[in-house]
Amino acid sequence: MTNLTKNFFYSLSQNKLLNESAKKWGFKFGADKFVAGTDLDSVTKTIKKLNRYGISGTVDNLGEFVSDQQEAMRATNNIIRLLNRINEENLDCHVSVKLTQLGLDIDEQFCIDNMRKIMEAASKFGIFVNIDMEDSRYEQTLRILQTLREEFENVGTVMQAYLYRAEEDLEQLKDVRIRLVKGAYKESEAVAYQSKAEIDRNYLKLAKKRLLGDAFTSIATHDHNIINELKAFIKENNISHDKFEFQMLYGFRTELQYNLAAEGYRFCTYIPFGTDWFGYYMRRLAERPQNINLIVKDVFYDSNNKLKKKPLVIAAEAATFLCLLRKRKNSGK
């Protein structure tokens, strides 16, 4: 995919107006293939199904870049409700949260207070909480993690192998449960590797280092080459299967997910749900061009593969969408 297309989807993912509007649209553009419903009941069903196949979950009640205090408090309460549900139904899963959903853009202390409420509920139930890593502007994330770890053990975070500083950060987090990913945001050359070859090389280097260490690691990638190389490394070094798990996103490479679990590896699926699906979904499109086919199919065709709308209506809708984007751009937001 060209950088232009990637940049287009990254900018859509951060567009506040579209993110807000999408909450009212319901799922569109094939998003339901990657998001497990809008409410607790739907996501509970998905988790139970995965659990039956020996797969655990890390559940993300979608939301990010919140700039309103009430909304951040609502998100906090929703996550606590999710924790209650996990406990009541004895589900095999933990939760993933984003600090910008809990008010990091509003005030760091406010965000920590919200996180503390979540951690108190999670600790009561013995549920692990993962802090997802957002773009590198949010360097406070590691500081907040350390603050929380002074009070709570059941909290960890994510390391992005595209960042030059990842190796140094991992050294500081030797004892912390970590999810290792390549990195999903648009980062500059000043802070991150840009080529797939360099990112993959660093990913493998960091994953091997972690696997030889003591703390638990979630190897989060859909890349079969990396997975195969790490499987061989794990075997050669006789690494216990209790020290790591593979993780993939809900709706991606589902067959491979089930196969890895059936081979006896610990497997965990990242399960997003909720009405705030737009930013998450646009990042997935930026990562993988094939997903764009799903949008095209969903917008233009019905389940019988027939054109849904007259071409003129489609053109008018596309024009409205582009005007909306341009208006937003011109207003500088």
Ligand SMILES: Cc1cc2nc3c(=O)[nH]c(=O)nc-3n(C[C@H](O)[C@H](O)[C@H](O)COP(=O)(O)OP(=O)(O)OC[C@H]3O[C@@H](n4cnc5c(N)ncnc54)[C@H](O)[C@@H]3O)c2cc1C
């Ligand atoms: C569980 C999980 C949690 C994550 N959490 C975060 C986070 O907190 N912060 C963050 O920045 N990023 C996060 N990410 C996203 C991550 O950083 C990457 O952007 C994303 O996973 C794409 O990289 P990849 O390693 O999967 O492989 P890619 O480099 O995208 O793909 C490598 C190769 O794998 C194959 N492949 C990949 N996907 C598919 C597919 N769907 N079907 C068939 N073949 C495929 C293709 O051959 C492709 O060339 C997370 C990812 C996962 C899986």
